[in-house]
Amino acid sequence: MAAGHRAIVRDRMYLRQVPRPRVFRDRSNPLEDLREEEIFARYRFRPDTIYFIVDLCQAAARDTGRCFAIPLVLCVLSYLRFLATGAFQLTVGDTVNLSQPTVSRVCRQVGQVLSALADRYICFPSGDRVRQVKQQFGAMAGFPNVVGVIDCTHVSIKKPSANPEDYIGRKGIPTINVQDYISSSDVAREDTRCTNLAPMCTPKEVLRRYDHVVYDLINGYIGDMQGFLLADSGYACTRYMLTPYMNPVGEAQARYNGALCRTRVTVEQTFGILKQRFQVLRRKLNCYPERACVHIRNCITLHNLGIDRRDIVAVDPIDPNDNPHYHGVDVGDNMDGRAAREYVTRMYFER
Structure with missing residues (x-):
């Protein structure tokens, strides 16, 4: 029994040493692939308004130092999708090819920027x-x-x-x-x-x-x-x-x-x-x-x-x-x- 336990531990240690393959997700812009009606149905705004919101949220953009940083438009689309559907962050991430932790982070960043603009529109x-x-x-x-x-x-x-x-x-x-x-x-x-x-x-x-x-x-x-x-x-x-x-x-x-x-x-x-x-x-x-x-x-x-x-x-x-x-x-x-x-x-x- 002890030998079996040692074998399990050895296998786990071996798996930890094997590096995960790096996955480069698709960062294409959905606004360029969907029709205007489809965009409105998914994000509740038309493309020109979404781009206007993206310009307002420039403060949420930051230099991550990575080669494949997340475009700001995808961050804004993630937050708009969350507000439009109320879905889980994992589901929202699947629509723009982002992980759940990433969706949580970008929604927080975009939300803080929009909240600072409230006095301008309310x-x-x-x-x-x-x-x-x-x-x-x-x-x-x-x-x-x-x-x-x-x-x-x-x-x-x-x-x-x-x-x-x-x-x-x-x-x-x-x-x-x-x-x-x-x-x-x-x-x-x-x-x-x-x-x-x-x-x-x-x-x-x-x-x-x-x-x-x-x-x-x-x-x-x-x-x-x-x-x-x-x-x-x-x-x-x-x-x-x-x-x-x-x-x-x-x-x-x-x-x-x-x-x-x-x-x-x-x-x-x-x-x-x-x-x-x-x-x-x-x-x-x-x-x-x-x-x-x-x-x-x-x-x-x-x-x-x-x-x-x-x-x-x-x-x-x-x-x-x-x-x-x-x-x-x-x-x-x-x-x-x-x-x-x-x-x-x-x-x-x-x-």
Whole structure:
């Protein structure tokens, strides 16, 4: 038995001494081999936009000292493929002939570069853009002085090791609660721009920090714009953020609720566009909250970048009457909010 064990050890030592054959993988550019429709189906952007993203990610390129370094375009394509499909890194690597550790490394590098560009593409409107937004929303449903709509969506993540109970969402699984403010309503062209309003944090953290984060930003930005932000009944009605009547009385309040729902449906449609374009948001992000927040923010950055370049994805329209989102909970309406809502109802929806 000892002799057999020595033979096994000897064979293993011999195998270790045999050098592995060096494999030179195919580094051809898929953008040069596929048609434009095939590229869009796989990476959710058209070739000219992908090359534009590659130019933005030049900071991710580094000199490895190797003869066959990975081209930057393959690094970007790997990350776009990951966001577009939500697949395992091994599966993503098979599409561009990269190993799983390499895909993990390049996704981290490209993700960090895109995250640094978030402030360039995720921002509140200003100047003439505010007036244009008000006109767009007014033309949609006749709701006056609307500068945006707000809502949240949940993205499933890997259960964190620290304080996992704080990340349990309403469905009993760990999630990231994403608060977004939509500042455009041109849904006929799917031109709905996302502006991240609150930090991407857990549901309980959002509830604890509402007064200090969300509403302070609303008072600061929306107040300066002299307009309103529309939300569903899960939010508190404030001077600058209007919510629907839970039990409308009279035709004026019913017309107010109808106009609010027809306007607020933009944010629901935008979440649908985001999750249809980036399937990683629809499936489970197999990473911890810090990395998940980077991926989510990059999806929003790329979404807005695609809008700027008119590289958009279509989505089926949502009927606002089928999705009113009346949560039926009391979140503490204040007198200023109710007074503002009554004023808008009386001035614009009474006949």
